[in-house]
Amino acid sequence: METVSILLYIFLFLSTLLSYPFIRRKQKGGLVKRSAAYKLPPGSMGWPCIGETLQLYSQDPNIFFATKQNRYGDIFKTHVLGCPCVMLTSPEAARFVLVTHGHLFKPTYPRSKEKLIGSSALFFHQGNYHTCLRKLILSSLSPDSIRKLIPDIEAIAMSALESWSRTQVTNTFDETKKFSFNVGILSIFGHLDISYREKLEENYSIVDKGYNSFPTIIPGTAYQKALVARKRLNRILSEIICERKETRLVEKNLLGHLLNLKGERGQTLTEDQIVDNIIGVLFAAQDTTASALTWILKYLYDNPRVLEAVKAEQNAIYEANDGGKMPLTWAQTRNMPLTYRVVLETLRMASIISFTFREATVDVEYNGYLIPKGWKVMPLFRNIHHNPEFFPDPQSFDPSRFEVAPKPHTFMPFGKGVHACPGNELAKIQMLILIHHLVTKFRWEVVGSQSGIQYGPFPVPRQGLPTRFQKLSSTTALQDVTLN
Numbered sequence: 001m002e003t004v005s006i007l008l009y010i011f012l013f014l015s016t017l018l019s020y021p022f023i024r025r026k027q028k029g030g031l032v033k034r035s036a037a038y039k040l041p042p043g044s045m046g047w048p049c050i051g052e053t054l055q056l057y058s059q060d061p062n063i064f065f066a067t068k069q070n071r072y073g074d075i076f077k078t079h080v081l082g083c084p085c086v087m088l089t090s091p092e093a094a095r096f097v098l099v100t101h102g103h104l105f106k107p108t109y110p111r112s113k114e115k116l117i118g119s120s121a122l123f124f125h126q127g128n129y130h131t132c133l134r135k136l137i138l139s140s141l142s143p144d145s146i147r148k149l150i151p152d153i154e155a156i157a158m159s160a161l162e163s164w165s166r167t168q169v170t171n172t173f174d175e176t177k178k179f180s181f182n183v184g185i186l187s188i189f190g191h192l193d194i195s196y197r198e199k200l201e202e203n204y205s206i207v208d209k210g211y212n213s214f215p216t217i218i219p220g221t222a223y224q225k226a227l228v229a230r231k232r233l234n235r236i237l238s239e240i241i242c243e244r245k246e247t248r249l250v251e252k253n254l255l256g257h258l259l260n261l262k263g264e265r266g267q268t269l270t271e272d273q274i275v276d277n278i279i280g281v282l283f284a285a286q287d288t289t290a291s292a293l294t295w296i297l298k299y300l301y302d303n304p305r306v307l308e309a310v311k312a313e314q315n316a317i318y319e320a321n322d323g324g325k326m327p328l329t330w331a332q333t334r335n336m337p338l339t340y341r342v343v344l345e346t347l348r349m350a351s352i353i354s355f356t357f358r359e360a361t362v363d364v365e366y367n368g369y370l371i372p373k374g375w376k377v378m379p380l381f382r383n384i385h386h387n388p389e390f391f392p393d394p395q396s397f398d399p400s401r402f403e404v405a406p407k408p409h410t411f412m413p414f415g416k417g418v419h420a421c422p423g424n425e426l427a428k429i430q431m432l433i434l435i436h437h438l439v440t441k442f443r444w445e446v447v448g449s450q451s452g453i454q455y456g457p458f459p460v461p462r463q464g465l466p467t468r469f470q471k472l473s474s475t476t477a478l479q480d481v482t483l484n
Ligand code: HEM
Pocket: 122, 123, 124, 134, 137, 141, 184, 187, 280, 281, 284, 285, 286, 288, 289, 292, 352, 353, 356, 357, 412, 413, 414, 415, 416, 418, 419, 420, 421, 422, 423, 424, 426, 427
């Protein structure tokens, strides 16, 4: 693993260690009283204070999870990042925590991260506030809303690809981050003045860098700079909100919905709540989608036969659209079966959100085991996606496996239950659109032979997948079509 990642994990570890005495005090009493009826899951809690944090972060975290699963089975306890945890690797257990008994578990994030995103953001909450906001975000990102965005997403994709092809070597992850950021901005604001967009991008990227750094207010550190940039984002977003309020347009984008929200007693959202949710959506949208896109490019490059088949599918659409002169239609984006399977298989293989965190709000019994109140609970999506019982030969990239629907509850790249991803349709459509323009008009070649994964915190091919893009002349593109 890269030195930077190791440092990052040590920072994360130290930061959570500082809160350890507090966590410990809260849990002591409960554990003694309840031991009679149920036993804790198998597993080891490691060293005093540090638990098994070093074991987790001194290797590929997935090896840690897989080794534990082999040794203890589908449910095991451990102690990482200052918290006692129960990890779960079966679809039934994930469903128990996220869906059927979701009310017994609450979302949990370190305070330092909540401060950067904004504590009113959707994913920190549950109950009425969460339900109400979620409904609103789901409707702004529903298929009906995003179908109108296709021409704009196409324009953003083409402009990105053109600029990559003018660069010697592109860091694919960094560039796809810009792409997904711009699509996020589009879905939140609709059309937004370029000067606002640039200011948002500049400050958001400082917040993004601080998010995974050691939380301290010492001047000059990444975290402190992020806090300052977060304040600037507040001011920029306030200006935009003020302008939008003045125009009094009933806009159908996310900001329009947030501004027009009225509760049962006519109450509206405060400006802070609106700002936190804008930053929250940008945060949830950017690295996830960029990481998935980066993996798609890698898997297609590594699997030439799949790439040829995707090209054939996309070239047929390109031809039907008069050599790309007509825009993609909604129906076309819904009818790219092979390309869609590539997206699904990438989401399975890469399992970008490898796991999620919840916290038990009461003592919970699962399959005869006790999950004590206050313990963290982690459904491990990646272990489920890589279980050969559900996905034979799980390490091989094989989009055809999705010709048959996966067994129920075994495939959850976008999570499950009340916190499942409301942006999944937008994520998928932007990936399909980018692939369409990429394979019909460009070629790409991965530079260097480094394999491996870096975690930042999402898994990404090493060094962000350095890639050389080349725009095809219309004749070459045509030859490609004929050859296919
Ligand atoms: C490939 C891209 C994406 C992946 C793999 C992904 C995955 C996920 C997952 C697994 C969750 C649930 C986390 C949990 O249960 O703790 C989630 C939640 C969320 N996602 Fe995504 N996401 C992606 C793209 C997007 C996009 C494009 C948006 C918005 C434009 C978005 C907005 C959100 C929001 C707001 C939540 C929180 C929902 C809630 O707490 O109710 N995501 N995402």
